[in-house]
Amino acid sequence: MRSIFRHVAGSGTGLLGLVLVVAIVFAAVTAPWISPYDPDRLDVLHRFAGMSGAHWLGTDHLGRDLLSRLLHGASVAMAVSLLAIAVALSVGTVLGALAAYLPSGQERVILVLFDIISSFPSLVLALVVVAVFGPSTVNVILIVAVTLMPQFGRVARAQVLSVKSAPFLEAEILLGAGWARIFLRHLLPNIAGPLIVLASVEVPVVITVEAGLSFIGLGVRPPLASWGTLIYDGYSYLSDSPLPVVASCITLSLATLGFTLFGEALRDAVDPKRSSVR
Amino acid sequence: MTTLIDVQNVSMLYDGRVRALDGISLALRAREIVGLVGESGSGKTTLCRVMMGLVRPTGGDVIVDGTTRLIDMLRRDRLAYRRRAQMLQQDALASLSPRMRLRDQLAEPIAIHGMDKAQGWARVLDLLTRMGLSHGILDKYPHQISGGQARRVAVARALVLAPSVIVADEPTAGLDVSVQGDLLNLLLDLQAELGLTYLVASHNLNVIRRISDRIVVMYLGQIVEQGPTDEVFARPAHPYTAALLSTNPVVDPARRRPRIVLEGEIPSVVNPPPGCRFHTRCPQVQDRCRVDVPALRLNEGREVRCHFPLA
Numbered sequence: 001m002r003s004i005f006r007h008v009a010g011s012g013t014g015l016l017g018l019v020l021v022v023a024i025v026f027a028a029v030t031a032p033w034i035s036p037y038d039p040d041r042l043d044v045l046h047r048f049a050g051m052s053g054a055h056w057l058g059t060d061h062l063g064r065d066l067l068s069r070l071l072h073g074a075s076v077a078m079a080v081s082l083l084a085i086a087v088a089l090s091v092g093t094v095l096g097a098l099a100a101y102l103p104s105g106q107e108r109v110i111l112v113l114f115d116i117i118s119s120f121p122s123l124v125l126a127l128v129v130v131a132v133f134g135p136s137t138v139n140v141i142l143i144v145a146v147t148l149m150p151q152f153g154r155v156a157r158a159q160v161l162s163v164k165s166a167p168f169l170e171a172e173i174l175l176g177a178g179w180a181r182i183f184l185r186h187l188l189p190n191i192a193g194p195l196i197v198l199a200s201v202e203v204p205v206v207i208t209v210e211a212g213l214s215f216i217g218l219g220v221r222p223p224l225a226s227w228g229t230l231i232y233d234g235y236s237y238l239s240d241s242p243l244p245v246v247a248s249c250i251t252l253s254l255a256t257l258g259f260t261l262f263g264e265a266l267r268d269a270v271d272p273k274r275s276s277v278r
Numbered sequence: 279m280t281t282l283i284d285v286q287n288v289s290m291l292y293d294g295r296v297r298a299l300d301g302i303s304l305a306l307r308a309r310e311i312v313g314l315v316g317e318s319g320s321g322k323t324t325l326c327r328v329m330m331g332l333v334r335p336t337g338g339d340v341i342v343d344g345t346t347r348l349i350d351m352l353r354r355d356r357l358a359y360r361r362r363a364q365m366l367q368q369d370a371l372a373s374l375s376p377r378m379r380l381r382d383q384l385a386e387p388i389a390i391h392g393m394d395k396a397q398g399w400a401r402v403l404d405l406l407t408r409m410g411l412s413h414g415i416l417d418k419y420p421h422q423i424s425g426g427q428a429r430r431v432a433v434a435r436a437l438v439l440a441p442s443v444i445v446a447d448e449p450t451a452g453l454d455v456s457v458q459g460d461l462l463n464l465l466l467d468l469q470a471e472l473g474l475t476y477l478v479a480s481h482n483l484n485v486i487r488r489i490s491d492r493i494v495v496m497y498l499g500q501i502v503e504q505g506p507t508d509e510v511f512a513r514p515a516h517p518y519t520a521a522l523l524s525t526n527p528v529v530d531p532a533r534r535r536p537r538i539v540l541e542g543e544i545p546s547v548v549n550p551p552p553g554c555r556f557h558t559r560c561p562q563v564q565d566r567c568r569v570d571v572p573a574l575r576l577n578e579g580r581e582v583r584c585h586f587p588l589a
Contacts, residue, residue, distance in 0.1 A: 167373040171432075174330060174367075175387050175439070176360035189377045 007269035014265030020258025027071050028078035037065035039072045040223050048241040057247045060230075061237045066244055069225050070251050076226040077255065080141055081206035085199050087145035092152025093195060097183070099153070100160035111157075114150035122147040122209065130218045140219045144206050155198055159191035166190075193270050201263035204256040211252055227252045281305045281344055282443055282475055283329055283363065289337035290324050290499075297547050298324040299335065300499040303574075306443065306477055311469065313490030313507060314479040315522065317544055321499040322479040323368065326447045329477065330365045357391055363443040364436035368451055371428040374420035380431055381416040387438040398438065405434040409464065426457040430464070437468070446478045450485050462489055483526040487511055495519045498555045499547055505580030515580055515587040517562050554585070562586055 008014040027034070036056075043063030050058050057066040099110040126143045133139055163169065164187075172182045207227075213219030214228030222229070227248055234244030283306040290299035299321045306312060306329075314322050327333045329340060331352045340348035342359065351359050367373040374383055384406075388398035406413060409430040415423060423431070429449065436444060449465065450458040466489060468474060480486055486493060486507070493510045495503040495518065503516040514520040521538040528534050540559045545551050551558050557567040566585055574583045 167367045167369050168375045170332060171367060171373040171375075171435075172386070173332065174360065174365050175390050175435070176357045177386070177390050181390065186375050186378075190375075 004266070004269045008262065008265040011265055011268075013261045014268075017258050017261025017263075017265055020254055021262045024074050024255050024258060025078065028074040031068075031071040031075045035065075035068035035071045037068045039064060039068040039225065041065070048237070048243075050241075050243065058241065058243045060233055060244045061240065066230075066247055069230055070227070070248065073225055073227040073230055073248075073251070074255070076137075076220055076224055077207050077210060080137065080144070080210045080220070080226070081203050084141045084144035084148065084206050084210075085202055087141065088148035088202075089152050089195060089199055091145070092149045093156040093188075093191075095149070096153040096156025096158075097160045097187070097191075099157045100164055110153070114153050117146060118150045120147075123212075126213055126218050135218050135221055137220050137224060140210055140213055143213070144209055147209075148202055148206070151202070152195060152198060155194055156191060159194060160187065163187065163190050197263070197267045197270055200259070200266050203263065204259040207252070207255055207259065227255075280308050282308055282342070283348075284341040284344065285325070285329065285338070286341060287338035288325075288328055288335045288340065290321075290328060290333065291336040295548050297550065298499050299328065300550075301338070302496075302499075302501055303338075304494060304501070304504075306475055308442070309469075309473055309475055310492060311476040311478065311490045313486035313493045314477060314496065315481060315483060315486050315493060316496035317481060317522075319498075319544055319547065320496040321547075322481075322496060323447055324499075325496075326365060326445045326477070326479055329445055330363065331359065360441075361391065361439045362441055363445060364439060364441040366429075366432055366436060366444060366446040366449050368447045370432040371420060371423075371425060373432055374428060376420055378419070379416065380418055380420070380423070383420075384416070384431070384435055384438065387435065391439060401440075402434065402438055405437050408468075409434050410460075425452050426461070429453065429457075429461055433464070433468075437472075440472075442473070443475045443477070446476060448480050448482075449478060450480065450482060458485065465489065483523065495522065498545065498550055500555060500583065501574060501581070502556065502583045503580065509580065513588070515577060515582040516556075516584045517560050517588060518556050520588055521559075521561070554583075562588075 009018055041064060043059065045063065046055070046059055047061055047063040048059065049055050049063070052058070055065050055067070057070065060066055060069070095110055095113075099107045102110070122143065125147060129139050129143055169182060169186055172186055210219055210226060211228030211231065214226040215232045217232070219228060220226040230248040231245060231252070234241075234248055238245055285302055285304040285306075288299055288302045289297070291297055302321070302325060304312070304325075314325065316322055324333070328335050331340075331348050334349060342348055342351050342362070348359070374380070384402045385399070387393070388395060388402070403413060406415070411427060411430055411434070415427065415431070420428065446465070450461060453461060462485065465476070469476060476489070478486065478489055490507050493504065493507045494501055495510070495516065497518050503510065503514070503519045505515075510519060511523060514523050521540050524535050524538040538561060542559050545555070545558055552571075553569045554560070554567040554572050557563045560567065564586065570585065572583050572585050574581045577587055
């Protein structure tokens with residue numbers, strides 16, 4: 001664990017990623033306390049304000065403080081990605097492990113399900129879901145979770161296939177352990193590494209997908225404001241003030257960059273070829 | 279002597295064509311040490327796995343205590359059979375969960391069987407001492423211990439449940455000779471002390487000779503000879519046994535016997551030879567052996583599967 005941290009922080013890009021990730025997670029958790037203003041407080045007299053001591057990043061078309069809105073946007077981005085990935089990870093792991101243990105006929109059913117989902121464009125799926133159920137944050141989470149699930153499922157299946165005939169699992173059968181004990185205490189810890197890395201690599205993907213869906217109005221609904229919503233709002237009033245668009249886009253870029261660098265450093269750190277980590 | 283585990287005419291057919299076991303009958307009697315020998319691919323490991331209920335034979339039955347079928351017993355009370363019989367797996371190091379401290383591994387049988395924690399743990403510590411392992415090893419992970427230590431940890435873990443039968447698949451594989459000797463002494467001491475019954479599978483004839491009362495020789499999934507260890511070693515009756523024993527390195531030059539070199543490879547179990555399975559490599563082969571399948575016949579206190587036994 002410690003050596004993984006040392007490896008991530010040891011490379012220049014990994015350290016940059018780590019700093020950005022820590023900053024975004026900190027912002028997301030403490031947004032209600034560190035925001036200078038209520039993100040929804042209207043102040044029409046001061047709309048399109050520029051950068052100043054009172055409003056560090058200025059205000060939008062309704063005079064709302066942009067910094068406060070971006071900080072709260074971090075909470076939305078983090079909550080959506082963590083929940084979506086948690087759902088994709090758990091469902092994918094269970095289905096993948098199941099596929100690895102089922103006879104080949106039933107295994108095919110699960111694998112074909114994975115293929116169908118991955119071959120379906122997520123935007124089209126999003127349009128269908130929104131058309132049927134209407135836009136909502138929960139729907140964004142579910143859409144993202146469903147589209148990511150096959151990736152976790154395939155990795156989990158491959159991992160389980162590589163350890164399922166290991167003598168230590170047989171040893172548990174010989175001691176009389178039930179399947180739940182074998183899965184949770186012996187199988188899961190030995191397949192978790194690659195799944196955790198995949199989860200961290202998927203965070204920036206989820207952030208961008210969520211921002212994209214919110215930008216076209218299929219995602220997070222007002223009053224909740226995601227970074228995608230902020231970019232859309234700013235874009236509508238681009239001729240009045242470019243600041244909201246620029247600030248929101250830079251924030252989104254830094255977030256995806258940070259999580260991408262962090263995820264890649266983490267992936268390199270737990271690479272099985274690096275014996276010191278294992 | 280009571281029969282603890284009775285293997286009755288067991289066959290194991292993988293994918294409908296790989297005949298790993300072919301009509302094996304073997305009775306394991308109380309407090310007996312049975313040695314199972316044969317080349318790789320002769321079916322030793324499969325037989326061990328069948329006896330432990332890890333795989334279900336495609337033919338025949340395993341009877342426990344002369345009354346209950348193993349599959350019924352496992353279905354009705356899985357844990358009872360696990361307390362009855364334990365197995366030492368071939369690769370002891372790999373049989374330990376790689377991301378778990380030995381302390382937690384050794385506590386597994388206690389938790390699974392709902393044993394009293396204090397009593398169970400006292401038993402674990404007692405076993406460790408008897409294995410000659412310091413209690414400091416409990417905080418280590420499997421990759422931090424040696425092969426010999428892993429063997430002894432595996433033995434301790436198997437004995438926590440106080441089984442009466444131990445099925446040991448190549449218990450000395452991968453150990454150097456001095457550690458092998460220590461382990462065999464340990465197994466013999468435990469047998470005498472706890473009244474255990476062993477089935478020891480090994481291709482190491484010195485191990486088998488040292489430890490077993492009775493020897494069972496397997497070739498291509500069949501038993502070709504079985505009898506008391508001393509007698510079989512002194513006068514092998516099946517040509518395969520004779521060839522196998524002649525390849526065994528013996529330190530004392532006076533006791534060496536002329537080496538019988540077998541021609542060719544062990545045939546495939548997918549397509550075993552007709553007649554006697556050993557006829558393709560047998561130095562004493564005759565016409566009858568190529569067509570007529572020999573039965574396992576009782577011959578002067580020994581069972582031999584040969585038309586023309588040597589002894």
